[in-house]
Amino acid sequence: MINFDEELEKFQPSPEIEQAEDVINNNDLTDISDILKELLKEKIGN
């Protein structure tokens, strides 16, 4: 059975077009390559 309130909580407001800039800026663009670089830097640093 579906709990409507719980299901309703899962729905989030959709960002409007005026908010696209914020969405882009808040986008996390870290990929594994970046993580590997960090690991390598730390390794080299140590």
Add this chain to the structure above:
Amino acid sequence: MICPNCNSNISDKRKRCDRCGVDLTIYKKILHASNQYYNHGLERAKVRDLSGAIIALRNSLQLNKYNTHARNLLGLIYFEMGETVAALSEWVISKHFQPDNNDAEEYINRVQSSPTKLENQNQAIKRYNTALNYARQQSDDLAIIQLKKVLSLNPHFIRAYHLLALLYMKNGENDKARKTLLKASKIDVTNNTTLRYMKELEIPVAAKDIDSGMETEKSATSSIMPISSYKEDKPNIMAFVNLVVGVIIGIAVTAFLVVPSIKKRQNMNENSDYVDYSSGLALQEEKDRTIEELQKNNNELQEKIDELQTQIDSMMDVEDDTLVYDPLFDAVQYYMSEMEKTNKNDRDLMGIAEKLAAVDESKLESEVSTALLNRLREEVYPTAAQQHYDRGHDMYSDAQYEDALVEFEKSMTYDPTDVDPVYFTARAYHRLGDNEKASLYYNLVLSDYPDSKRVKNAKEFLKQVSDSNE
């Protein structure tokens, strides 16, 4: 390939960077894995497994954020699911990582080139947010109304379908919820939310899959024309039968519809001809009657004309009647000739008066003639009357009573206002012994001239006459 350490261009076949010497084996594996996820995402997108495609593409981008193809495809999938902002953000980021030779630029331009469509999608997002608020405030009806509007603005907005289906299900409108979920499943066949709700409504997922499969198959093969198996043509008797039936129907239609109308038209024409002829005859008769009446009127008028002409002819032109105007002309001529006499005493006024008295005034038609006559009489009569009275008085004095009576009579004619000729007429008759006439004239004096000087004498003589009669 770009070295992740020093960002230098290196050959794909190299295992180490020529510049910084970093080991590229793992980096290459990561790139490979990213591309594999991209391929998986593409396959899933082709069969409309958009949710699966999103997972694969996100994995691809988590491994390699520079994977432009994956990011662009992810943007496309977001756009197909109605997530316009998410799509634009992926394309913008894609363009940021690869400014040149990037399909994302074209996608962004296409979206921005239609401001109306973009505005509709923005309105859809706003109304979706409004509907979500209504739903959280338990205003399900308002939320449903808003969501319907959202879906009309953006028919690909899957989250709106989900929310609408949820609200229908909450209100017990399962049929509407089913329809809504089926629409959503056409966009994204493996959407987790759609499948869960459909399971709740006991919509067989397998049957739905089969249906969708059949639909896809149908769509795939719809362009192919089915070819029936080859059959030889049998001799078609039905065609001949149809022909005969058609001929019979045609004859029947002609007999029952066309012929009567033709006959009717003919009858109408004949009737109209008859009517024309009859009306023509009637017209002719009326003309004859009119002519006859006019002829009659003409005859009557002619008779009247003749009658009037007769009257006219019978009427004597008094102007031309010598019996009427000759005495007048004669009197005028005589008057003029007498007036020419310079000595007034030589003028025969009594003669003129006599001639004037001979004119029958009643027969004079002309006013001028009448006026002339009266004028002459006015001028001549008083003097003539006096002259006759004087002559008569002289005769009376000479005992010529009978001659005197003639003169007195003329005097009275010319001047009826003078009492003397009347009085002496009575005296003359008295002298002659004609008491009756004497009484008459005495009474005349008394009656017509009551204020005259002769009244007293007339009374006395009248008394004498009366006494002598007794």
